[in-house]
Amino acid sequence: MRAAALAIVFTLLPIMASAQIGNPGFMAPNTRFAAPGVPAQNQPNTADTLFAQLAAEGGLAEVDFAQLASDRGQASSVGDFASRMVDDHSTANDNLTDLAAKSNISLPEEMNPAHAAMRGQLEDLDGAAFDLAYMRGQVVDHQKTATLLMWEIDAGQDSGLQQFAAETLPTVLEHLRMAREIVADLAREQVAAD
Amino acid sequence: MYRALTGACSIFALAVSAFAAEPDPLPPDASFRPLPTMPFSRAKEIDEAQKPQVMERQRDMLEARYDLANRPMDGVMMSGGRKPVQDGVRVRLPQGQSWEGLAGMAAQDILESDLLPDGFKPLPHVKQTAGGQVFPDVEIDDMAEQEQRDLRRFDVDFDLPDHLTPEFPPPIFLTNHPELGDVSHGELLSMRNHYEIMNGLLTPVQMEGLRILLSSFPQEEFNQTEDRKVAEPSIGVACLDCHANFHTNAAFHLTPDVRPQAARFRLDTPSLRGMFNQQIHGSKRSLRSVEDFTEFEQHTAYFNGDHVSASRKGAHIPDRAHKVALMAQMQNMIDFPPAPKLDPLGRLIPELATEQELMGEEVFNDKGQCAVCHVPNTAFMDQQMHDLRLERFYKPGETVNDFVLLPDGPIKTFTLRGIKDSPPYLHDGRLPTLADTVEFFNLVLGTNLTQPEKDALVAYMLTL
Numbered sequence: 287m288r289a290a291a292l293a294i295v296f297t298l299l300p301i302m303a304s305a306q307i308g309n310p311g312f313m314a315p316n317t318r319f320a321a322p323g324v325p326a327q328n329q330p331n332t333a334d335t336l337f338a339q340l341a342a343e344g345g346l347a348e349v350d351f352a353q354l355a356s357d358r359g360q361a362s363s364v365g366d367f368a369s370r371m372v373d374d375h376s377t378a379n380d381n382l383t384d385l386a387a388k389s390n391i392s393l394p395e396e397m398n399p400a401h402a403a404m405r406g407q408l409e410d411l412d413g414a415a416f417d418l419a420y421m422r423g424q425v426v427d428h429q430k431t432a433t434l435l436m437w438e439i440d441a442g443q444d445s446g447l448q449q450f451a452a453e454t455l456p457t458v459l460e461h462l463r464m465a466r467e468i469v470a471d472l473a474r475e476q477v478a479a480d
Numbered sequence: 481m482y483r484a485l486t487g488a489c490s491i492f493a494l495a496v497s498a499f500a501a502e503p504d505p506l507p508p509d510a511s512f513r514p515l516p517t518m519p520f521s522r523a524k525e526i527d528e529a530q531k532p533q534v535m536e537r538q539r540d541m542l543e544a545r546y547d548l549a550n551r552p553m554d555g556v557m558m559s560g561g562r563k564p565v566q567d568g569v570r571v572r573l574p575q576g577q578s579w580e581g582l583a584g585m586a587a588q589d590i591l592e593s594d595l596l597p598d599g600f601k602p603l604p605h606v607k608q609t610a611g612g613q614v615f616p617d618v619e620i621d622d623m624a625e626q627e628q629r630d631l632r633r634f635d636v637d638f639d640l641p642d643h644l645t646p647e648f649p650p651p652i653f654l655t656n657h658p659e660l661g662d663v664s665h666g667e668l669l670s671m672r673n674h675y676e677i678m679n680g681l682l683t684p685v686q687m688e689g690l691r692i693l694l695s696s697f698p699q700e701e702f703n704q705t706e707d708r709k710v711a712e713p714s715i716g717v718a719c720l721d722c723h724a725n726f727h728t729n730a731a732f733h734l735t736p737d738v739r740p741q742a743a744r745f746r747l748d749t750p751s752l753r754g755m756f757n758q759q760i761h762g763s764k765r766s767l768r769s770v771e772d773f774t775e776f777e778q779h780t781a782y783f784n785g786d787h788v789s790a791s792r793k794g795a796h797i798p799d800r801a802h803k804v805a806l807m808a809q810m811q812n813m814i815d816f817p818p819a820p821k822l823d824p825l826g827r828l829i830p831e832l833a834t835e836q837e838l839m840g841e842e843v844f845n846d847k848g849q850c851a852v853c854h855v856p857n858t859a860f861m862d863q864q865m866h867d868l869r870l871e872r873f874y875k876p877g878e879t880v881n882d883f884v885l886l887p888d889g890p891i892k893t894f895t896l897r898g899i900k901d902s903p904p905y906l907h908d909g910r911l912p913t914l915a916d917t918v919e920f921f922n923l924v925l926g927t928n929l930t931q932p933e934k935d936a937l938v939a940y941m942l943t944l
């Protein structure tokens with residue numbers, strides 16, 4: 287019995303060490319607890335569910351746009367950026383899918399209407415105009431994703447998803463920094479070419 | 481007509497299709513405070529269960545960043561003579577590094593090798609998801625005794641050791657009575673004692689301003705609703721609960737100027753000494769008068785920049801003409817502590833200063849670049865905000881104790897008059913000692929100071 291109790295304590299320790307410590311005032315009254323003050327794992331609140339769905343939507347579009355950019359991109363910086371997006375976001379999408387499955391969250395399998403519209407606009411472009419439109423879209427998408435991740439870190443309750451958000455954020459900020467630099471370069475080049 | 485209509489319809493269709501393609505925004509709690517969902521008694525129970533882990537996690541983080549030992553300087557006290565000034569650099573270096581070595585490296589190399597000392601990075605609040613005002617025990621105990629008012633939270637405790645905070649109660653120096661020195665009687669100003677202490681020293685309008693500054697009003701964590709972090713329904717907090725005796729007791733909070741919650745940085749209470757010379761107010765907001773700031777604090781220090789939450793819990797917006805003006809006039813009477821070694825222009829008087837202090841002044845004005853912003857003849861500030869761009873040295877986005885470390889952006893220049901009295905330093909209190917501030921700015925500004933120059937700078941700052 288004592289061994290079993292100890293085993294529970296040791297299993298919980300790493301969870302407690304990595305989990306966010308939320309404001310219980312905003313928790314649902316039917317929250318289940320693994321230990322006093324520690325919500326049971328894989329018990330998403332509404333923020334977790336919405337986060338996973340929005341992040342999955344965004345991730346789908348990231349990979350899809352990046353594949354298009356690998357074909358159509360003109361500048362080498364855009365091609366490099368696109369292949370980095372395919373790599374990073376494919377890994378992130380897989381991780382997110384696993385975490386969502388564990389917490390019973392169903393994820394969208396198609397792009398949202400905004401991304402579908404963006405995709406349509408990009409398909410009509412090529413050359414420098416494509417590069418700039420794709421990269422400008424990337425700046426906005428990464429800004430939104432960074433905000434989404436930060437929101438999940440404090441508003442969520444599912445420790446797996448929160449850890450995913452915390453681990454993904456530095457990479458997204460790095461992507462955003464790269465995208466801003468590429469847009470600045472492309473815009474300069476376009477002005478020089480005009 | 482038909483063509484014009486078609487044109488109008490197409491434009492309308494375009495507008496509709498563009499609108500339809502807009503993604504849904506995040507839910508309101510990305511900016512606004514949500515309404516509580518858990519009954520108060522159970523929320524309190526869960527908070528209390530979490531508290532040991534919250535405090536242990538914060539202690540571990542602080543221990544890893546800083547040497548928190550009680551190591552006072554020999555014979556150097558704060559202005560009221562109640563607490564010694566702490567000595568030495570307390571920020572811990574990364575393994576195998578030296579301050580000279582780091583200062584000799586390019587910012588990009590420090591970033592890529594992840595060598596910026598953690599103690600130089602933004603300091604997390606003790607509980608980021610809840611945030612809010614946290615008072616030191618000395619303030620809590622004094623107010624409990626004087627006013628029977630409870631400032632103790634059930635979810636968190638104050639996180640810094642007492643010896644790394646300002647002396648308590650801080651002395652009070654009045655611009656309208658410099659001949660008297662400290663007029664605090666060694667007491668913490670409260671609703672109970674302020675009239676007895678200040679009668680004869682203040683005008684009626686100043687006295688009324690003081691009374692309002694000592695009046696309690698509902699605040700995000702201290703109020704009558706179920707969304708509070710104090711055991712009993714509370715009548716609230718007063719301005720001077722943080723700005724104790726118009727100085728600071730190192731009570732901390734989260735900035736009201738940033739969302740979402742995980743990105744809000746910690747704020748260390750600034751002193752109100754020398755308010756008469758301060759032209760911009762709020763570390764980020766740059767409000768242009770103390771009247772504006774005083775009026776708006778009900779929305780910020782009290783309610784996190786969320787006027788909706790304020791309306792629910794009971795905002796007290798002071799009337800501009802009859803209350804704010806009086807509160808502002810009172811604040812403008814608070815002087816810096818005496819600095820007998822400084823002349824009227826803020827320069828050291830050579831015959832009163834030591835050789836080391838004079839050397840420190842030279843470093844301050846020249847090689848150290850301190851005086852570029854901390855201008856001696858304008859009370860060691862420049863009425864500007866500056867962006868130190870610390871993110872040149874570290875990769876932003878890391879999450880520490882539920883707080884996301886992000887670039888600070890522009891922050892107000894704080895005065896250095898009486899600076900030995902107001903540890904910890906920087907807007908979030910991330911630097912425990914003056915020696916830490918010297919190492920921080922030596923790195924950030926790339927000034928490559930020698931050890932004797934660094935020591936001289938600290939000696940000089942003690943004279944201010």
